[in-house]
Structure formats: structure tokens, C-alpha cells
Amino acid sequence: xxxxxxxxxxxxxxxxxxxxxxxxxxxxxxxxxxxxxxxxxxxxxxxxxxxxxxxxxxxxxxxxxxxxxxxxxxxxxxxxxxxxxxxxxxxxxxxxxxxxxxxxxxxxxxxxxxxxxxxxxxxxxxxxxxxxxxxxxxxxxxxxxxxxxxxxxxxxx
Numbered sequence: 001x002x003x004x005x006x007x008x009x010x011x012x013x014x015x016x017x018x019x020x021x022x023x024x025x026x027x028x029x030x031x032x033x034x035x036x037x038x039x040x041x042x043x044x045x046x047x048x049x050x051x052x053x054x055x056x057x058x059x060x061x062x063x064x065x066x067x068x069x070x071x072x073x074x075x076x077x078x079x080x081x082x083x084x085x086x087x088x089x090x091x092x093x094x095x096x097x098x099x100x101x102x103x104x105x106x107x108x109x110x111x112x113x114x115x116x117x118x119x120x121x122x123x124x125x126x127x128x129x130x131x132x133x134x135x136x137x138x139x140x141x142x143x144x145x146x147x148x149x150x151x152x153x154x155x156x157x
Contacts, residue, residue: 005085005120005151010046010062011039011069012078018056023047030063031132033075039065042135047121085120085151086113092144097121100150113154120151 013030017023027045034040043064051058068077086104090096101119108115125140125147140146 001087002154003085003087005080005083005153007082008043008062008080009041009065009068010078010080011065011075012060012062013075014050014058014060015074016056016058019052019054023059023061026059026061027063028129028132030061030075031128031134033072034063034065034069035132037069039067039069040134041066044123044138045126046123048118049121050118083117083153085153086115088150089124090148090150092146094146094148097148097150101152104150104152108152108154115152116155117153120149120153122149122151123147124149 011030011034013026015026017026031040031045041064045064046062048060048062049057050060062078062080065077069075071077086108088100088104090100105115123138123146125138125145127141127146128134128139
């Protein structure tokens with residue numbers, strides 16, 4: 001589906017990680033930083049994959065906030081603008097996510113649209129540590145109940 005992603009306000013942490021590395025500790029780091037400031041908005045977190053190389057990738061974790069936060073040495077406050085995106089929902093395992101990105105890119109090409117920017121993975125249902133006190137509607141302990149929205153920003157023809 002093609003839709004408009006609304007503008008957002010986020011706590012952002014960028015990092016270079018090994019391909020396949022568990023991103024859980026990075027999400028916990030940003031979530032704690034946001035919660036320490038009482039700024040967590042009731043929206044899902046996002047992973048943006050900016051660059052992938054053979055053994056590593058540059059990622060950005062975005063945790064929604066309801067106001068600007070005081071930055072740390074690794075976490076900063078950022079805003080994103082509204083954007084037209086190609087979007088696809090994936091239920092269950094994260095394994096098919098790269099294939100979904102490839103399929104969305106192929107679809108965009110076939111329909112005369114240009115993909116711009118990096119893929120966004122919006123975690124609509126995910127697993128998280130209880131002590132983070134995240135909005136319950138986003139949490140599940142069952143792998144088959146995970147829901148991820150893959151988004152690719154489009155430049156319309």
C-alpha cells in the first residue's frame with residue numbers, strides 16, 4: 001500500500017553493528033534514556049537501516065517522544081517530516097524482512113516510482129523487557145504475533 005507517514009519526534013541512536021548482531025541492548029539504551037526523562041510517546045519504535053556492508057551495517061533506532069529530550073553522548077533528539085511511503089506488513093518472524101524490502105523496491109520500479117532514503121522497520125508488535133514499561137498494545141512474547149511494517153520512502157513520478 002502507498003500511504004503518508006506522518007511527521008515524528010524521536011530519540012535517535014545511530015550505531016555501526018555487525019550483520020546479525022542483536023539490537024536489543026541498543027533499543028534498551030535508548031528506551032531507558034527516554035524514560036528517564038519521562039518523554040516516551042505511545043507509538044511504536046523504528047529501526048532505520050542506513051547502510052549495509054558485507055560484515056556490518058549502520059542503523060538508527062528511533063524511539064518516539066512527546067517532546068525534545070536532553071541528548072547524551074549517544075542519543076539525540078531528531079524530527080522527521082511527513083513522507084509518501086510504500087508499506088507492507090509482515091506478521092511473524094523477522095527473517096523475510098530483507099525480501100520484503102526487495103519486493104517493495106521492485107514494485108516501485110515497475111510502477112514508475114523512485115525509492116529514496118533508507119528502509120524503515122516499524123515494530124507494531126514486538127518483544128521487550130518488562131522493566132521498560134512500554135505500551136502493552138505493542139508487546140508480545142510470541143514470535144508468531146510479531147508485526148513489522150516495512151516502509152520505503154517514495155518520490156512519486
